[in-house]
Amino acid sequence: MAHDINDTYEPIDQDLHTEPMILQMGPSHPATHGTVRFTLTLDGEKVLKCETEVGYLHRGFEKECEASTWTQVFPYTDRLNYVSPLLNNFGYALAVEKLLGIQVPERCDWIRTIMGEISRLSDHWTSVGAGALELGAMTAFLYAIEARELVWDLTEQVTGARMTVSYGRIGGLKDDLTPDFAANWKHVRERLLEVHATTHKLLTRNRIFVDRMQGTGVLTREMGISYGYTGPVLRSTGVDYDVRKDHPYFKYGEIDFEVPVGSTGDNYDRYLVRMDEIVQSVRIIDQCLERIQPGPVNSDDPRVMLPDKQKVYNTIEGMISHFKIVFEGIQVPPGEIYSYTEAGNGELGFYIVSNGTGKPWKIHVRSPSLIMMGGVHKLFEGSMLADIIPTFDTINMIGGECDK
């Protein structure tokens, strides 16, 4: 990994003493949002070597989880991939529910699918918008942000917060959907698809945009699989791997949607894959809202669910049950599991070890962003300095997820 760069650099003209320049594209730089640091060795504008350094946002997620109860972990999962917090919430809830061996009611699965796709919309719009902004198309960025605002309005109505939602619970959700959710979704959906069409018109056939994005940051299939890439980045290389289709969870097995797959693995394909996934997410939400039926949202397993407030205040069993669940945490039987879902950036995995108490013994997050940053130096080396920008943007590394 740290090979001698003098091997790759050969002086062209023996009389001219030139040497490569080292540039710190450091943590505080407009393009390295999410704070990463690239130490680039440049020959003019060509990148000879790139050394990535992450961890500027490391907050000790895994250690904190070991000191909290199972339910207290949810706010921490919000702050992993903070542009799509619901996907993290639900991924974690799914893992613990598997360990517990409980089933959530059907309506909860439908709502989890819907809210998960809404979060995915937010993630993809952020990636497309930021990519356009850093290439100079500021207008496209603001259109994408408008779309994201609409999505966040919906999220706020249902969960109460725009970004750090803490909406999932083990065995269910915090709350049901609002009664006017379907009507609001209709409005949002129209405007969203309009903005989508406008962004397509502004960017997709724009000669300058295509020149910047096509042929840059090329990821091959083998490199993608070897370096652990997943999600839209891997699908842009032609590998048809999507956890929602291959190992369905929640209600993904019952609804009809397509997974866009690219072919060349360059930035343009990644951009197109994300734009297509936006349309597919809208499709999924439409189908779910048609098929969802009223019903209970939380499981009724007393080991997991807080009892009714009436019972808590009026019966001793209710009060004890409430007390024990809140203070000691849900008693998850001992065991370990690796559970994975499709987050906005790829496969988000939770490897959870439980020792039978109310606090997790270990939670490991397989965060797609950290793994992608491990291989990103391969995408930069050999290309120009200005190609780093679209590549880094379409990879969509989110700092909270990368640094845990």
Add this chain to the structure above:
Amino acid sequence: MVEVLITVIKIVAIVFVFAMGVASLMTLLGDRKQSAKIQNRVGPNQAKFFGFSLGGIPHFIADGIKMILKENTMPNGANKWLHTLAPALIFFPALVGWAVIPFMDHYCTGSVRTLADYTEVCIDGEWKNYFSIMHSDAGLLFAFAIAAVSVYGAAIAGWASNNKFSLLGGLRSSAQMISYEVSMGLSLAGVLMIYGTLNLNEMVRAQGYLFGGWLPMWGIVVQPLAFFLFFLAGLAETKRAPFDLPEDESVIVAGYITEYSSMKFAIMQLSEYVATVFIAALIAILFLGGWQVPFLYADGIRFLGNHWQPFAENPDLWYYFTIMLRIGAMVLKVLFLVWLQFMMRWTLPRFRYDQVMTLGWKILLPLSIANLFITALILTIL
């Protein structure tokens, strides 16, 4: 003495009121309100002048005051003399170039008559230069020479800041500006051949010729290809989007402007806008007929061989009316082109460095040379 006073008034009016005024207004209206309109938002409207928000114009004054009051930083290890010199080197050419831009034809102290080939002669009087600061027979050459000096400013700013990002910005900007100056000059050679003069005012006069009695021979009509080439090259020369990679915010932070703050920064930003207005003025003069209003002449309206003379009993009134209209036409054309450049900035992404070089050397340059050959051929045939 009177001459000096007139010159001073001209300088104040053209350079300070018009050029700097439009440039500063453009920072507000173009950069903020126009972009806000395109991007579906409102733009700044909070700075109020005695309770009136005036479309956001007080923001510009607020900005100016803020810029002056900021701390003037000097990066550690920077070359102090060069660091301070660079903004001046960028600002100076942007302003001095205005010396040759004519806003209106020379003023005739007698009366004006238009000949059959649409040239105007001054009878019983002489031409006085009231509407451009300098009457120069090499106006175009002067404008180009001055624009070339601004390359120094960007390069020195990049070097003197002791910052690798600034250095990259300075290198990019000098390479880009030098490359596109060639295409700029060559694309104008065709215009030069057709009008036969370097004097900008004479060039605009020559654009008054009505071909077949109805088509004004504006530069864009006789040299459409040169118009596009010059427009693109001019955009690249002033480092406007999509050629703004020397200030490529996402890659090299702010390019050569990174280490500047307070008034020096304000000067560099302002000079970029003044240069934008300058290029717009040059395009207006060379290709869009400058101060010419189609079919309008100092002694009446001519169209298809007909000649109407409103205010026939008072030719002076008509003459003053013509002067107002012509100055207004010039101002409108400049504003339109500035607006166009801002629209391009807010819609298009920016190029990559090697794409800029490819465009300049492999596409624009051959096209300008081809344009030159074809123009020469057509001129010899006709």
Add this chain to the structure above:
Amino acid sequence: MAKKLINFVQNKFADEVLDSHSRLGNDTVIIKRERLAEIVEALRDEATTKMDFLRTITAVDYMQRLPRFEVVYVLYSMTHKHMLTLRVVLEESDLRLASLHKLYGTAGWQEREVWDMYGVRFDGHPDLRRVLLYEEFEGHPLRKDYAKQASQPRVELLARERDSVEEFNVYVKDRPATGSRNG
């Protein structure tokens, strides 16, 4: 299909396997550390298994059990879509494992993370440094004997800017992998 992978490992490397189970749908094999690289390579190259995707590497600190540590590898196959969890048992006194960076590119950073958090050394890794924490950090935080509120000594962060290629090469090559108080 559930037992196919476990059977494969047990047939080929019978004396490395300590235990195996399929609880909760996760096929898991617990193995000894000596021939880890061979086992993973066999799993990757064999046509019936083709585990070409390394999902994650992590470690678990079972504080009150001996052996104390386990390093967990989760492997997956893009073609067959099956998953296997390998748990390698390690003693605290001998926290070394073979590095898999030649088999999977992603192992480079994942092993660095395990070194960073648990102090497990990977032999043959070209660049074993901390990835999420800063170089001057002392200790391995995810171990159970590292208190969550432990404070770090104030250090002068080393001058990291290297302006010439020679200095930078020296910095990267000879950098000792700093970290654990225990060595």
